[in-house]
Amino acid sequence: MKFFIDTAxxxxxxxxxxxxxxxxxxxxxxxxxxxxxxxxxxxxAHYKAIxxxxxxxxxxxxxxxxxxxxxxxxxxxxxxxxxxxxKIPMIKDGxxxxxxxxxxxxxxxxxxxxxxxxxxxxxxxGATYVSPFVGRLDDISYDGLELIDQIVQIYQNxxxxxxxxxxxxxxxxxxxxxAEIGADVATCPLKVITGLLKHPLTDSGLATFLADHAKAAxx
Ligand code: G3P
Numbered sequence: 780m781k782f783f784i785d786t787a788x789x790x791x792x793x794x795x796x797x798x799x800x801x802x803x804x805x806x807x808x809x810x811x812x813x814x815x816x817x818x819x820x821x822x823x824a825h826y827k828a829i830x831x832x833x834x835x836x837x838x839x840x841x842x843x844x845x846x847x848x849x850x851x852x853x854x855x856x857x858x859x860x861x862x863x864x865x866k867i868p869m870i871k872d873g874x875x876x877x878x879x880x881x882x883x884x885x886x887x888x889x890x891x892x893x894x895x896x897x898x899x900x901x902x903x904x905g906a907t908y909v910s911p912f913v914g915r916l917d918d919i920s921y922d923g924l925e926l927i928d929q930i931v932q933i934y935q936n937x938x939x940x941x942x943x944x945x946x947x948x949x950x951x952x953x954x955x956x957x958a959e960i961g962a963d964v965a966t967c968p969l970k971v972i973t974g975l976l977k978h979p980l981t982d983s984g985l986a987t988f989l990a991d992h993a994k995a996a997x998x
Contacts, residue, residue: 780958783836783966785946787814787825791969792832798972803836804829805910805946805966807866807890823859830860838888838908840866841876849876857885864888864907869897874904881905888944895929902934902941908964912947913957923947924956931961951975 781802784795787810795801806829811817816825826839837860841852849872853865857880864886867873877887881904888908889901893916901909911930913923930943942963948954951974954965 780962781836781942781964782972783838783944783964784972785810785948785966785968787811787816787829789828789832792829795969795972796832800972801833802964803838803864803966804833805838805866805888805944807840808842823855826856826859826863830862833862835862836864837862838864838866838890840890841868844868844870844872846872846875846879849873850879853880853885853887866890866910867906869901874900877901877904877906890946892930893926895926895933898930898941898943899933902937902939906941908942908944910944910946910966913945913953914947914949916947917949924953924960927957927962928960 782800783803783805784792784801785805787806792804811822816822826837830837839856841849843849843852849867853876856865857863865880866888867876868891869889877889880887886907888910889906890910892898892909892911898909898911911926913927916923916926927943927945934941944964944966945957945962946966948965948967948971951971954967954971957965
């Protein structure tokens, strides 16, 4: 399973990368705004800074919602670095743009997926990744993990190469359940990745080992 970090914060990206288990980064316009990044040139420079930290898979989202605009912006984003994956919303022109980028060898991440039919269409268009939003479905009393299960099943049925990138992951159990289901990737905040390390029995066990070692050494 690949781990992506869902942030545009460079310190958090560095911290996750330094852990040695990070496979990529996802951003979106809200996350860029949260870091105070705006204006074409600053946005591009920020994506470049992210690419310089990680090995691959940096999702950069288009703002345009028309086909020509998405193609123009997506090509500009793809030029920043080979690690860029162009993030395209699940709308009609977005599907056409994904198809076009696929034919040109530009990787895409189809975002704002809330239903299995959307994921099926994105895979047929040749998306590299689809991003179903688990937490946002849970927020409105739908079962976000059930959607991950449906998409994984559909892609297995037909052997689609599109990878299921579980997004809007809010806590460690979301991530663990996505791993059980077989999602290819989970993108999540830093606290979810570091949260996986925690167990009280690990902490108390280590404290006992160290205390016993000190006692035996006569300290
Ligand atoms: O990758 C999508 C993600 O940023 C959405 O997360 O927590 O805003 O629903 P959230």
